[in-house]
Amino acid sequence: MEYDSKLVGFVCKFCFLHSFDLGPQPDTSIRLEMIKLPCAGRVDARVVLTAFEKGADAVFVAGCPSHECLNLTGSARAEKRLDRIKVLLDAIGLGRERLMLYHVSGTNGPRLADIVREAALAVGCIGRNPLNTHRSGERSCCTNDHSGAEILARD
Amino acid sequence: MIIAEQKSLQEIDASVEGAKRVLVVGCGGCVSVCLSGGQTETEVLAMALRLKREVAGTPVSTAEITLERQCDPEYVAKLDEAVKEADCILSLACGIGVQFLAERYPDTVVLPAQDTKFVGGTLEHGVWEERCGLCGECILAATGGICPVIRCAKSLLNGPCGGSHDGNCEVGQDTPCAWVLIYHRLKRLGREAAMDEISPPKDWSKARDGGMRKIVREDLRL
Numbered sequence: 221m222e223y224d225s226k227l228v229g230f231v232c233k234f235c236f237l238h239s240f241d242l243g244p245q246p247d248t249s250i251r252l253e254m255i256k257l258p259c260a261g262r263v264d265a266r267v268v269l270t271a272f273e274k275g276a277d278a279v280f281v282a283g284c285p286s287h288e289c290l291n292l293t294g295s296a297r298a299e300k301r302l303d304r305i306k307v308l309l310d311a312i313g314l315g316r317e318r319l320m321l322y323h324v325s326g327t328n329g330p331r332l333a334d335i336v337r338e339a340a341l342a343v344g345c346i347g348r349n350p351l352n353t354h355r356s357g358e359r360s361c362c363t364n365d366h367s368g369a370e371i372l373a374r375d
Numbered sequence: 376m377i378i379a380e381q382k383s384l385q386e387i388d389a390s391v392e393g394a395k396r397v398l399v400v401g402c403g404g405c406v407s408v409c410l411s412g413g414q415t416e417t418e419v420l421a422m423a424l425r426l427k428r429e430v431a432g433t434p435v436s437t438a439e440i441t442l443e444r445q446c447d448p449e450y451v452a453k454l455d456e457a458v459k460e461a462d463c464i465l466s467l468a469c470g471i472g473v474q475f476l477a478e479r480y481p482d483t484v485v486l487p488a489q490d491t492k493f494v495g496g497t498l499e500h501g502v503w504e505e506r507c508g509l510c511g512e513c514i515l516a517a518t519g520g521i522c523p524v525i526r527c528a529k530s531l532l533n534g535p536c537g538g539s540h541d542g543n544c545e546v547g548q549d550t551p552c553a554w555v556l557i558y559h560r561l562k563r564l565g566r567e568a569a570m571d572e573i574s575p576p577k578d579w580s581k582a583r584d585g586g587m588r589k590i591v592r593e594d595l596r597l
Contacts, residue, residue: 266415269422311384312423313430350430 225343226251227336228271228279230368232260232294235284235326243329246336255369259283260321261294265305267368272314275352277343280320280335288325295323317346376405376496377469378503379412379489384423390486391463394435397424398461399488400454400476401441402468409503412467412489414441420467420488445472451479458483511581511588517569519560524577526553532574 231237233256246252253276257263260283271279281298289295299321306316320339324331381387391397399421407413421437428435438457442450445468454476458464463484466473469491477485493505508525514532515522524530528546535554538545542555561567579585 264415265419266422269419269426273422273426308384308419308423312427314426351426354429354432 224249224251225277225340225348226275227253227339227343228276228368229254229335230257230260230263230267230271230279230281231255232257232283232324234259234290235288236282236324236332238326239324239328240332242327243331244333246333247340250336250340252336255372257372259289259291259294260298261289261291261296261301262372263298263301265301265308266371268302268305268319269308270368270371272309272318272349272351275349275355276318277349277352278318278320278339280322280339282322282324282335285323285325314350315346317342318349376408376494377471377491378409378493378495378505379406379469379491381411381416381420381467381489382487384420384427387420387465387486387488388424388427391424391435391465394462394484396460396462397421397435397437398454398457398464399424399437399439400445400464400466400468400472401439402445402466402472403441404444404446404468404472406468406489407441409497410501412469417441417467420465424465444468445475448475448479451475454480509582510577510579511585512578514574514577517572517574518557519564519566519569521553521557521560523553523557526551526556532577534570 227250229252231240231254237256255267260281263281268279281302283295283298284290286295302319302321306319309316309319320342322331322335324335399417401407401414401417402412403414410416417439421439425435425437438461440454440457442453444450445466454464458480461483463486464476464480465486465488466476467488469489470487473485473487494507494509495503495505498504505525507522508530510524514524523532528544528550529536531554535552539552539555542552544550544552558567558570561569
C-alpha cells in the first residue's frame, strides 16, 4: 500500500458521514481530506479537477446507494458526471483510475476505513499524482488547501 | 438558441500550442444554456488545460472570464485589459463570439473551443435538437408549425419523397419524416387540405445562398 498518499473524498452527508460515525477510523498514515456535500450529485468537474490540481493522488466520491438516495437522482447523477470526468482525466493524462465512486449505506460502519484503504492501494498500483513529481522542490504536495471546497462555498 | 459542442481537449490543447498565457472566455448566452460554454464549462476547460500541460511538462497559465454575451461589442469590451496579458484567447462562444473577439482584438490570436452545431431547443435535460434552418423566410404558417426546411433531410417543400417509410426518413429510423409529421399535424387541426396547395420554388437568396446577411433597423440607430 502507498503510504503518505493524499486522498480527497467528496462525501454525501446523509449516508457516508453517518457511516463514518459508526465505524473505525481510517488508517492514519493516509492523508485524507473529506469534503461534505449535501448530496453526491453535487459533485462536478471543477471540484474534482481542483482536488487533483492541489495534489490529490486519488479522489473518491461517496454517496448513497441509488435506491436510497434522499434526493432520488443524486447518486445516479454523480455516476453520470463521474463517467464524463473520467474521460477528461484520461485526456489530461492523469488517468481515470484516480477517480472512484462508492455507494455506501448509512449503516455500513466499517466502510470508510475500507474505502480509504482501497483508494490508497489503487494509488500504489497507478503511482502518485504526476503533478506532485513535477512540482517537487517547488511546492509541497501536502497542502492544507481545501480541495474544491471553495468552489462549493462560492456556488 | 445556438447549440454548440466543445472540441476535444486534445484539439484545443494543440490549437493553443506554444502559448504560455491563455485567456479562456466563456459566454453567458446560448452556449451557457446548452451547457457547453458557460462559466462552469469555462472554468473546467481552463483547469483541464492547465493540468494537461503541467502533466506534459509544458505548463500554461490561464485566466478565465465569462461575458454576458460575446456577440455584443459592449460586453466584449470588458476583456480589453485581460487581453493585454494573454498570448491567445480561447473562446467558448459559438462562431459568432469567436469572430467578434477576433474583430476587436486584431493583434491577438483568437481560437474556438467549440464546434457550433445548429439552432435548436432542449428536448430534455442533456438532449438538444435542431429546429430552425435560418432560411430567412418562415413558412411554418403553411406547414402546421413543423419546419420542412430543417426537419426534412432534402428540405422538400411539397410533400414527402420516396424515401419516407413507416413515418421515418430514409436517412435513419430515428428520424421522423417531416412531411408525415406535417400531415398528422394539419389533419389534427382540420387543415389537411392545405397540403394540396403547391408551394412555389423558395427564394433561397434570403437564406445563406444569398451570402452574408445583415439587418439594419434605422429606428434603433443614433
